[in-house]
Amino acid sequence: AQSVTQLGSHVSVSEGALVLLRCNYSSSVPPYLFWYVQYPNQGLQLLLKYTSAATLVKGINGFEAEFKKSETSFHLTKPSAHMSDAAEYFCAVSDLSGNTPLVFGKGTRLSVIA
Amino acid sequence: EPEVTQTPSHQVTQMGQEVILRCVPISNHLYFYWYRQILGQKVEFLVSFYNNEISEKSEIFDDQFSVERPDGSNFTLKIRSTKLEDSAMYFCASRSGTGSDTQYFGPGTRLTVL
Numbered sequence: 140a141q142s143v144t145q146l147g148s149h150v151s152v153s154e155g156a157l158v159l160l161r162c163n164y165s166s167s168v169p170p171y172l173f174w175y176v177q178y179p180n181q182g183l184q185l186l187l188k189y190t191s192a193a194t195l196v197k198g199i200n201g202f203e204a205e206f207k208k209s210e211t212s213f214h215l216t217k218p219s220a221h222m223s224d225a226a227e228y229f230c231a232v233s234d235l236s237g238n239t240p241l242v243f244g245k246g247t248r249l250s251v252i253a
Numbered sequence: 254e255p256e257v258t259q260t261p262s263h264q265v266t267q268m269g270q271e272v273i274l275r276c277v278p279i280s281n282h283l284y285f286y287w288y289r290q291i292l293g294q295k296v297e298f299l300v301s302f303y304n305n306e307i308s309e310k311s312e313i314f315d316d317q318f319s320v321e322r323p324d325g326s327n328f329t330l331k332i333r334s335t336k337l338e339d340s341a342m343y344f345c346a347s348r349s350g351t352g353s354d355t356q357y358f359g360p361g362t363r364l365t366v367l
Binding site: 171 | 257259286288294295296297298301309311344346354355356357358359360361
């Protein structure tokens, strides 16, 4: 069975500061990993994904994540937060085929302070 | 850019009533999904649909739930007799299936059962 743990239900950073959102996964098979973002009153938008190619994955809006198998982690980072980054962020896992349903973490709400 | 659409955005119903949530997946996508998110909890998988039949379902998806693709564009989730605990945000997603691992999500329908 697969599972995802997101540490911190709420993260608050200053504008211009580093953003670090943590995600650890558990999977008995090699995983595909995803980060989705949800802006207020909108659906889930794919930020980036790891699909067994490069371990450092770049996504939209300046975000990137690094797959670390030894740590079973897929943390999301952005060097400099912008006010528009305030949203809910979800980490999700599926198996390598991509056919299995996504298993989501609980989400982390990012607040950006001016 | 193609997107998944869902209607209505918000549905309020009385306990015991039937509701139908509607989704229009991205054209030419072959795999369809329903997920739900109870307030403050994880996004949870309900059901996946391919080739006009359910391919996988979770424990949540009991006999009160059904899905249908009545025509070439719509994908619906029906709850026959709603319970208070069915109150949640329901997300539809679709995936092309042709070597694609990415699920594209709609904006969600907020279901409130009174």
